[in-house]
Amino acid sequence: MANEGAPVSTEHEYRPVYQTSLVDPAEFWAAAAEHVEWEVPPGKIVEPAHRPVAEWFPDATMNTSVNALDRHIAAGRGDLPALIHVSSMAKPGELVTGTLTFSELLDRVARFAGAMTGLGVRAGDRVVIYLPMIPEAVVAMLACARIGAVHSVVFGGFAAPELAARISDAEPVLILTASGGLEPSRNIDYLPIVQQALELAGSKATVIVKQRPQWGPARDFAESGGRWLDWAETVRDAPAADPVPVAASDPLYVLYTSGTTGKPKGVVRDNGGHAVALTWSMRNIYDVGPGQVMWAASDVGWVVGHSYIVYAPLLVGATTLMYEGKPVGTPDAGVFWRIVQEQKVRVLFTAPTALRAIRRADPDAALAHRADLSGLRALFCAGERLDPATYEWAADVLLAEHPECPVVDHWWQTETGWPICANPLGLQQLPIKPGSASVPVPGFRIRVLDAEGNPVAAGTEGNIVIGLPLPPGTLTGLWNDDERFDRSYTAAFPGHYLTGDSGYFDEDGYLFVLGRSDDVINMAGHRLSAGSIEAAVAGHAAVAECAVVGVPDELKGHRPLAYVVLKAGVEVAPEELKAELIARVREQIGAIAALHDVVVVTALPKTRSGKILRRTIRQITAGAEVEMPATIEDPAVLTAFEDRVRLTRPTGA
Numbered sequence: 178m179a180n181e182g183a184p185v186s187t188e189h190e191y192r193p194v195y196q197t198s199l200v201d202p203a204e205f206w207a208a209a210a211e212h213v214e215w216e217v218p219p220g221k222i223v224e225p226a227h228r229p230v231a232e233w234f235p236d237a238t239m240n241t242s243v244n245a246l247d248r249h250i251a252a253g254r255g256d257l258p259a260l261i262h263v264s265s266m267a268k269p270g271e272l273v274t275g276t277l278t279f280s281e282l283l284d285r286v287a288r289f290a291g292a293m294t295g296l297g298v299r300a301g302d303r304v305v306i307y308l309p310m311i312p313e314a315v316v317a318m319l320a321c322a323r324i325g326a327v328h329s330v331v332f333g334g335f336a337a338p339e340l341a342a343r344i345s346d347a348e349p350v351l352i353l354t355a356s357g358g359l360e361p362s363r364n365i366d367y368l369p370i371v372q373q374a375l376e377l378a379g380s381k382a383t384v385i386v387k388q389r390p391q392w393g394p395a396r397d398f399a400e401s402g403g404r405w406l407d408w409a410e411t412v413r414d415a416p417a418a419d420p421v422p423v424a425a426s427d428p429l430y431v432l433y434t435s436g437t438t439g440k441p442k443g444v445v446r447d448n449g450g451h452a453v454a455l456t457w458s459m460r461n462i463y464d465v466g467p468g469q470v471m472w473a474a475s476d477v478g479w480v481v482g483h484s485y486i487v488y489a490p491l492l493v494g495a496t497t498l499m500y501e502g503k504p505v506g507t508p509d510a511g512v513f514w515r516i517v518q519e520q521k522v523r524v525l526f527t528a529p530t531a532l533r534a535i536r537r538a539d540p541d542a543a544l545a546h547r548a549d550l551s552g553l554r555a556l557f558c559a560g561e562r563l564d565p566a567t568y569e570w571a572a573d574v575l576l577a578e579h580p581e582c583p584v585v586d587h588w589w590q591t592e593t594g595w596p597i598c599a600n601p602l603g604l605q606q607l608p609i610k611p612g613s614a615s616v617p618v619p620g621f622r623i624r625v626l627d628a629e630g631n632p633v634a635a636g637t638e639g640n641i642v643i644g645l646p647l648p649p650g651t652l653t654g655l656w657n658d659d660e661r662f663d664r665s666y667t668a669a670f671p672g673h674y675l676t677g678d679s680g681y682f683d684e685d686g687y688l689f690v691l692g693r694s695d696d697v698i699n700m701a702g703h704r705l706s707a708g709s710i711e712a713a714v715a716g717h718a719a720v721a722e723c724a725v726v727g728v729p730d731e732l733k734g735h736r737p738l739a740y741v742v743l744k745a746g747v748e749v750a751p752e753e754l755k756a757e758l759i760a761r762v763r764e765q766i767g768a769i770a771a772l773h774d775v776v777v778v779t780a781l782p783k784t785r786s787g788k789i790l791r792r793t794i795r796q797i798t799a800g801a802e803v804e805m806p807a808t809i810e811d812p813a814v815l816t817a818f819e820d821r822v823r824l825t826r827p828t829g830a
């Protein structure tokens with residue numbers, strides 16, 4: 178098969194490959210497309226005039242699940258492991274492990290696809306997946322891909338209102354869920370959350386429930402009138418579904434991510450461009466191929482989970498490892514390293530916050546040194562910037578005995594679906610610069626612009642943008658909202674996609690991504706909208722208005738802080754208010770949106786037209802000197818706000 182075999186030859190060095198990808202993208206991606214199995218191969222490679230963004234492989238058809246499963250079985254590799262599932266949550270103190278070969282996974286996928294077809298699900302229908310980190314999540318996603326249904330996975334840590342917002346927007350015919358998720362502090366019951374979300378969204382979708390042993394004997398859903406179905410029952414006699422060829426440009430999934438407002442953005446991914454880009458990335462960035470094990474220690478609810486737990490490893494015939502558990506405390510800070518050793522993991526991909534959690538629990542990495550990590554080719558990090566201190570610890574302490582195993586920071590977003598900047602290990606391993614996500618990945622024409630849209634000099638911070646067209650695998654739009662796509666991404670700097678991140682290039686062309694330049698807060702590698710936290714806080718009876726910003730957090734990178742103005746005449750004890758606001762944010766968004774800091778202020782600085790001066794508030798919170806904005810409504814408010822912030826500035830601990 179075309180995507181198998183020899184390692185990438187060393188003459189394919191980074192720089193010429195990158196240049197070719199920009200000078201002749203059609204030729205570059207036509208070559209990459211040869212590694213994907215098509216039903217109708219692409220005649221045309223790209224339609225740049227397509228709205229809202231360029232369309233890749235517009236005349237081709239294929240099926241993503243065939244590329245992830247059937248083709249490897251046809252090549253005689255059906256008995257190789259496709260999915261290794263490890264849970265440190267199922268039985269406390271134990272690592273419970275299970276493996277599905279490509280043939281076994283295909284059998285499960287095809288029968289679940291058959292069950293969905295039997296329920297009337299058709300190509301183009303949406304299916305919401307609200308599942309914990311169990312193999313059924315992978316089965317469900319690939320089964321949707323098999324019949325051309327569009328999945329929308331919602332992270333299990335989101336509360337009912339967030340799930341409802343996604344159901345309202347995606348309008349699914351089916352919801353796939355489980356009894357619940359296993360968290361260290363408690364078992365989370367999903368069914369009441371799903372029930373409440375369906376009510377909030379006014380949805381009539383059918384729900385299939387994977388019943389987990391930790392929740393006791395299987396429930397009988399007979400009284401639900403066919404609305405709620407048991408997973409095992411539904412699939413028992415289902416016929417295996419044949420793959421449905423879809424247009425390469427048809428949507429594979431919608432994944433919601435936080436924007437600057439409370440309403441999440443439904444990022445749409447296609448089938449063909451996605452398969453081509455992810456396949457290319459496995460060889461050229463991650464250096465993982467057939468028969469090798471990749472472990473993305475993320476969650477299927479995030480983009481990293483979509484791309485590098487589910488799709489990319491399987492597309493190239495590699496084995497994916499799926500982990501239900503935490504980096505620390507389940508049972509200890511050595512669990513990652515034991516799994517790497519036992520499952521012969523070649524590439525581990527995690528978030529810097531997980532490394533910081535491990536470092537805090539095991540500063541000398543004694544537990545890592547007890548494990549044999551010699552099979553580890555690389556440790557990749559993303560989700561937030563890999564700060565130099567964490568990088569140094571990982572490289573010098575954790576991997577002290579394995580200097581040949583690089584620690585690679587790489588930068589990407591839900592929208593791009595795969596890395597924008599990386600150290601392309603499979604192509605050419607470049608020197609590492611701590612604090613930098615290395616160099617632009619082929620296909621991404623990155624520029625750093627000032628507020629007027631002029632390129633800035635090396636070493637100068639500015640807005641990071643990507644020249645259009647974006648490469649394959651990136652978003653093809655926002656679900657049902659082209660206007661928001663334009664407003665969010667292409668209006669600010671015509672001809673460019675606005676990443677929302679700021680940073681700078683150094684003299685060697687290495688990009689340093691410093692953080693968000695908008696109202697998105699990155700906490701523990703998760704993206705949270707300041708707007709949705711504000712909506713939860715503002716709903717409290719005592720609150721007149723509020724502004725939420727991110728403040729540095731030693732473990733989680735950033736955490737939300739709420740500045741709150743109380744309604745006139747309201748008296749409330751600060752600790753009571755704080756506890757109530759924290760509880761509201763948990764109920765409305767989920768436990769992951771942990772609000773820690775609440776500061777009551779007399780007024781928020783605003784413009785004369787009444788807009789809250791968020792950028793100024795962010796700068797003051799960060800301790801920066803700010804000039805009085807020309808548009809300020811009342812300079813005294815700003816001065817009083819600065820004084821209050823100075824007194825209450827969080828420590829970052």
Ligand code: COA
Nearest residue numbers: 333334360362474475481528530534559560701702768769
């Ligand atoms: N379902 C339900 N609840 C969840 C959840 C899920 N999938 N994931 C997290 N939560 C809950 C936790 O139980 C916790 O609840 P609690 O406050 O009642 O205890 C809360 O959300 C906060 O969780 P988290 O942010 O994970 O903090 P933590 O202190 O439990 O763990 C880390 C800290 C660093 C170990 C953890 O944040 C981590 O592993 N981060 C890595 C993130 C990651 O992989 N991101 C992907 C980017 S590539």
Ligand code: AMP
Nearest residue numbers: 559560561562587588589590591690704
């Ligand atoms: P998400 O869409 O949830 O994956 O979050 C994407 C955002 O996370 C980016 O816009 C960045 O702000 C941040 N991010 C992800 N990876 C990195 C990285 N390696 N360096 C810096 N920021 C990152």
